[in-house]
Amino acid sequence: METAIESGRIQLNNWQERLKERRLRDTSCSVFASTAALLTSSSLLLCLLILVLNVKVGLAQGEPSELKQTASSRFRVERTTVAGGGELLTIWARVVVGLETTALTDGSQGGVKIRTEEIPLMSVLRDTLGDANRENDVLREVWVHTYVRPKLAQQAAALVPFLYKGLRVEPHVPLTSPPRAIINLSDTDQPVWRRLFVSGVTNVLIDQPLLKASVHNYQRNTTDYRKSNLMRALTILSLYGSQLKSDSPFSEAELGQMQSQLALTEKTFGGLVDRIHFPSFHEKQTTALRDARSHNWELLRQQAEASGLYFEPLCLSDKTVTHALLWFRADSLTSNDGKTDRSFQGRFLNIKNPWHDERLRQWKGYSETRYFNIDNQLVTATDPIGPDNRAVTMIPLALYGLDFEKIPALLIDFRDSANPRRRELSGRLINDITRYVLSLSRFGNVYYFLARSAFDFVTSRRGIDVNQPSRLRSAAELRLLLSFNQNISNALRAELNEGLENLSVNPLENGSKAERELTFAQYRALQAYAVRANGLSARLERERSAELAKFMHQGLDGRLIRLANILTFGRYTHREKLTPELLQQLDKERQLAYHTRFLRQVARSTPIVEVAWKMEEVLASLRYISENGSEKNNESAKVVGSIFSRTEDVQARELCLSTLKKIGNKVAMREILRIYHDATVPAEWRTACAEYLRIEPQRSKAVEMSVGSQLNVSQQP
Secondary structure (H helix, E strand, O other): OHHHHHHHHHHHHHHHHHHHHHHHHOOOOOHHHHHHHHHHHHHHHHHHHHHHHHHHHHHHHHOOOOOOOOHHHHEEEEEEEEOOOEEEEEEEEEEEEEEEEEEOOOOOEEEEEEEEEEEEEEEEEEEOOOOOOHHHOEEEEEEEOOOOOOOHHHHHHHHOOOOOOOOOOOOOOOOOOOOOOOEEOOOOHHHHHHHHHHHHHHHHHOOOHHHHHHHHHHHHHHHHHHHHHHHHHHHHHHHHHHOOOOOOOOOHHHHHHHHHHHHHOOOOOHHHOOHHHHHHHHHHHHHHHHHHHHHHHHHHHHHHHHOOOEEEEEOOOOOOOOEEEEEEEHHHHOOOOOOOOOOOOOOOOOOOOHHHOHHHHHOOOOOEEEEEOOOOOEEOOOOOOOOOOEEEEEEEEEEEEOOOOOOOEEEEEOOOOHHHHHHHHHHHHHHHHHHHHOOOOOOOOHHHHHHHHHHHHHHHHOOOOOOOOOOHHHHHHHHHHHOOOOOOOHHHHHHHHHHHHHHOOOOOOOOHHHHHHHHHHHHHHHHHHHHOOOOHHHHHHHHHHHHHHHHHOOOHHHHHHHHHHHHOOOOOOOOOOOOHHHHHHHHHHHHHHHHHHHHHHHHHHOOOHHHHOOHHHHHHHHHHHHHHOOOOOHHHHHHHHHHHHOOOOHHHHHHHHHHHHHHOOHHHHHHHHHHHHOOOOOHHHHHHHHHHHOOOHHHHHHHHHHHHHHHHHHHOO
């Protein structure tokens, strides 16, 4: 395309030169002849310019290799109405299937045509209670369409200790069974206690070493399989959030909630974190991940340049670089200026020295042709025909993930496919051998504790990629982002996918080839489940009944109900029978929780509310709590008292006091008493508190006199 445009520009310049020469030769001609010649030349120039523009537009339409996809063309959200007051939101994405080189009519090579298709990535169930009010909406189940129930053969293989190999079976998702949700966003605390209870029971009741090893191996494989799909969901939401549009069905708060809860599932007690901490957690995690990527970027770049390698960051997403490739020049081993005995800084690279590898002299694997100028600098492939540019064959050596805290993690070694796999297995082997063969643990043997701590310290400080955190996140992220990137050729994409397949050590993984079929099968099963009478609508009703039971049974009753749910492994869940009156009560409780959470966020963010927030929004929340609050709203009473101390707005303070009086429980009385004893509060507010608390008038007047005397003293020069 660029060659055609350049040729058009050259023709334009030739026409302009001819015009100048013609004007110089024909200066003695008549004015009419000059005008006619000028008009004719201008017409020719205009036609040629239109022709060049048409060629450019035609090439741009026939060759979508500019690799710029807009948000509207990449993602879309499909809404499916669920009976009973819900909607199923499915995120679709346009992914790259392959690249095709088109041929022109004269037989020469044309542009590159990108074949794409839309696939469903994940779905989210939103409980709307059948209205358009977003304040009472609740996000519930999340389905990642590559997360399926493993087949019997995969489950049996996951039980075998020391079996670190993926088991590829033909996927099958029946339309009659409901799909498997990866998380329930509205109920994250119960799985935490249930998981701890199951872990304790297995450790106490199972004392046979082989059986215990099998059970722990199965638990780890299922956890890693779920974690891999959680990382996939996080990547999807991150890419979707970076291209969020104003008409998106997901708000920024909902995206932040989903990302925070998905990330917190990696933590032992992550499901117990209050929603008020989600924004700060998400911001902290994003900052830490960005810092780790920047650190690994610079570390890997310096080591590559010191070793004579070429560092290429892979911009697989729109904003951030998550992976990097190292390349080797094939002519470095044969050129006169090549130094085959040069030093190799492999401390953080964790690959063999390419300068002493004879296989690179007769490389048969994947390679690419790159172009270098006279200064030996890499130039873009769009201008390979320069007089000083030369073609060089480049061999890929390794691909690294940049998401790790300490060092870049090796994901793919193009010369030794087993190298990343051995490093991934190192941590598992050390843990399994010491735990199941030698019966050692960190807390049961002080010598092993000291030796293991020293080993972990040395490997991490020396940049040795052994016994490091799992590559699950980076591998899952790369597998998904490869389908979005249009710059990567078919051959390189196949090489990277094959390398990720070799990295798999979990029998429950299905592989990238089966993911497309699984995705559509899961989507069809979920859509069929959504329209069935006993499907999502019945599920919504059961979950609302359980949610209502939490509001109605608090204190000791609520604790006993939760304990029964844990002891029965989630089989028993107390539910209330839904009636129109109870549905109205559920609606009110949800809105109270929404406004209370908003006021808590306001109180945590600033010491002066008027400076950072719109008072109309704050007053609306205070007004709703004042009208609908009750004695059981302890959290509302706390936050309303905190808002009173952080605002000078008269209307807001009046609403705060009226709300505390309306709630009227011990927490509200304590907040009123705190305001009464606060010497910084003006006398009229303290007097109003004293009247409500029924403090004797003499004491109330004494308070006014003390406050007045303090004001008089402060006003003296």
